[in-house]
Amino acid sequence: MKLPRFLLALLLLPGLALAQDMVTRDGITLTQPQENRAEAIGDQLRCLVCQNESIEESSAGLAKQLRVIIRQQVVQGVPSKEIMRYMVQRYGIFVLLKPPVSPLTWLLYASPFIAMLGGFLLFWLGRRARANPVTPLSQAEQARLDELLK
């Protein structure tokens, strides 16, 4: 009974060693998985100072502060969804690089389908126009044509 437990502890050792692998970012020390989670959150948030960079990429002071807040909350074990909600509560949905479907954004998300529908409509109209064959020449017209082409 004692031996298996010892073996189990041995199995856990590499995990412990991995857990000791700490990284420091923006003055916050956290484990690599925690840092990965923080980066995944930061990648989805827009820096409000330079507007087209994510919080992770930006060198703005505010972005750095938000990175610190994200990491502090990750260390405390706050779920990622909760951290995103914290940001949206303060800065609105603009802070999300991928905005949710809402009355403000549904047209944006519908635009590919609207374009596709427009394309189909055009295609259908074009086909319908071509489907009507040109009325064949009457006998008199054919005779006149033959005359001209002589």
Place this chain on the structure above:
Amino acid sequence: MSPLRRRLLFGTPLVVALAAGGGFYTILRRMQDDTYDPHALPSPLIGKRPPAFTLPGVSGTPGFSNTDLLAPPKPMLVNWFASWCAPCQEEVPMLQALAAAGITIWGIAYQDKPADLAAYLQQFGNPYARIATDQSGLTAINWGVYGVPETYFIDKTGIVRLRYAGALTDTVVKTQIMPLFKQYS
């Protein structure tokens, strides 16, 4: 091809181009008139009271907290600024004119050093009835401040009705701020 189809085929792109041109023209003209800013963000604070905070004042004077903003005797402005911010300096004469017109303006200094702040108020003037200092910038994050200057209009029930990011201009005051004072007086 029927004449109607032909007219549609040539007319549709023309109408689309005209509509787009009209849209762009309106955007550009309103940007020039200061009545439209494509970078402006809607504040989630609008329709709500400012989040809880207690901030110290500057050089010995008391600061203020969110409870001081719960029920102002009349509508007021809260202006976020910093001594290191150039547009803030440019904005001071406008704030002073508003203060002279009887509008209450409270200031919150964002990430500022006490000595720099004192020198700034000395040099450019102090339009603020009260000043608080947010040295860490954490209260600013709770307000959703993303740059200085930012100006918030607060009505008599303590509710934020407008956030304007950037230095206040004549047009902004005339078209956005003053109508709110009339509406919520």
